[in-house]
Amino acid sequence: MILLSELHYHPPAAFFAELLQADGLLLEAQEHYRKQTYRNRCLIRTAQGVQALTVPVVDGNRSEKVKSSAIEIDYRQNWIHRHWRTLQTAYGSSPYFEYYADYLHDIYVKKPALLFDLNLQFLRLLLRCFRLNLPIELSTEYHTDYSTNSPLKQPSFTFPSLATAGQLCDRRDWLTPKASSQEPKPDSPAALSRVRPYPQVFGPAFEPGLSVLDLLFSQGPAASQFLQ
Template sequence: MILLTELHYHPPAALFAELQRADGILLEAHEHYRKQTYRNRCLIRTAQGVQPLTVPVLDGNRAEKVSVSAIEIDYRQNWIHRHWRTLQTAYGNSPYFEYYADYLHDIYVSKPALLFDLNQQFLRLLLKCFRITLPLHLTTEYHARYPAQPSADNSGLFTTQLIADRRDWLTPKATSKPSEPDTPAASALVRPYPQVFGPGFEPGLSVLDLLFSQGPAAGRYLQ
């Protein structure tokens, strides 16, 4: 199975549960950018509750008419400092924040011009953190539906593999897109784990919350 997904900014942990069952990743590179999605935001848990972190983009008013791979980050705003300070405050006392902090910080301070590049760098890092080794490809054009995709196996021959379309499967708001019959419920894919702030377990957070809490054992909480 090839998992087709948009690129997120520190995506929810449920995405990595799906990736553990995939044979490859296909990133949507030719859709029009959509605002108020996980493409430029993530959710973390702080002492004040769940808080969104949003990457500002240039020309936000016209962003939805621009290809997602062309969206530029707005560095006129001091968002890197705000995000990093918030992550430090929320997770500085978690068991594994310091273990991963330098790798994350290096990507932030490199200041990629494009949101697509920033998200792709973070995704590749997170895949390494979860020890997920999968071939990763970008779409070459936009298709509303992907029933199958030709792909090369180790022998160099082409086979047809089913594509599981998970575009806009994870969203911070209610969606009008009907669920596919075989689309799993995101809430069922991540087992409760000890979080820094409680009481109770808060589902749907960025995968960073799980990673900082459980470190190398994080994959055990993905169904």
């Protein structure tokens, strides 16, 4: 199964539960950027509760007219310092923060110009942390629908094992930081338990829906055992 998804900034742990079932990952590179999504934000847990970390982008008000793969990061704001200090404060006492901290920090200080490049570097690092050797490709065309009722569009991807649309799992915008008053869809993260409860730094009640960093800093090499 090939998983189709947008590219996130430190995605929720549920995303990695999906990746554990996948044979390859197709990243949507042709879509128009969407604001207020996990494309440029993640959720972590601090002593004050759940907090969003947001990467500022250039011309944010006009960003939805630009491809996600072309969105530039706004380094006029000192967001790297804020994000890093918040992560240190929230997870400095967790069992595995120091183990992964240098690898994460090295990517931050490179200051990639594009949000897509920043997220892709973090994703490749996280895949290594989970020992997931998944082939990754970028879409070359945009299609709103990849349903099994439609013929497979070529050459949007070149995975040799993908012969029918039934082998593609479209998870674009499956994960969202927005609260919804509607009933969750049957296969949504809200309806399915993708992450088993694990000890979090700030408890005692388990807080679902957090960035995979929360799980990784808590459980380290055993993190994948909490994904289902």
